[in-house]
Structure formats: C-alpha cells, structure tokens
Amino acid sequence: MEFQFRRNRLEGTVFAEFSMGHEVLGSWFAENLGDDKNRANYILNQIMLIKTGRANHWRDIGRDLTIDIDTEQVRVFANIIDFEDDHVLDEAMNLYNAESESYCGLEDFESALQSWLAFIQEK
Secondary structure: OOEEEEEEOOOOEEEEEEOOOOHHHHHHHHHHHOOOHHHHHHHHHHHHHHHOOOOOEEEEEOOOEEEEEEOOEEEEEEHHHOOOOOOOOOHHHHHHHHOOEEEEEHHHHHHHHHHHHHHHHHO
8 A cells, every 4th residue: 555645835734645445544534634633643542442453443533534443454434435235336336435435454544644744753
C-alpha cells in the first residue's frame, strides 16, 4: 500500500492519496482526521489497546465514512454502501465499490497513521 500526503498551504487543507484499491483511505485521512493531532494519537492508542489484547475491536462512524479496526485488519467504507456480506453487486458497481471500501492490514494502517501524524506536525 503506497500513499502520499500533501498540504494546500493557501487554504490550510491536507490531502492523502493512497494506491489503487485503497483510495477511500485517503478520503478518510483527509476528512475524518484532517490536521487533528489529538485524534490521530487517540486512534493510535486504540490500535495499541487492540495489539496488546486489551480490546478486540474499535469502530468510528463518521459523517460519510466508517472505520473498523480489529486484531488483523482495518476496513474503511462509505456509510452509504454498508452492504450485508451476502449482498452481491452487479459488474457495473464493482469499480464504485472499490473506491468506497478498502481493507488493509493493521500494521500497514498503523504505519500510515504514524506517517500522517508526522506529516501534520510538520506545518
């Protein structure tokens, strides 16, 4: 999973771009975290609780996107497409779904989140 972070210095906004298949992570980082260091640290703490066995799962439902973190993986998805596992998408919807839902390993996500935190602290 590759990613790149950018800042619009004129507007003060931050952007995250993730590799194909993980695009929704970029939206989640920019929209749900932004430049909030406390929130990023809070989520890193939740990951630590999961990794040390003091918690099994953490979920945060945002305005447009939800993140689910468990002991092995992270899932970020658009709230509008929270389909049941047995729901089958037709062929035309597969591309849209790929841009609205993403899975990655817990360690990969933690690494990206640490990089994001370092990025937003640079100002």
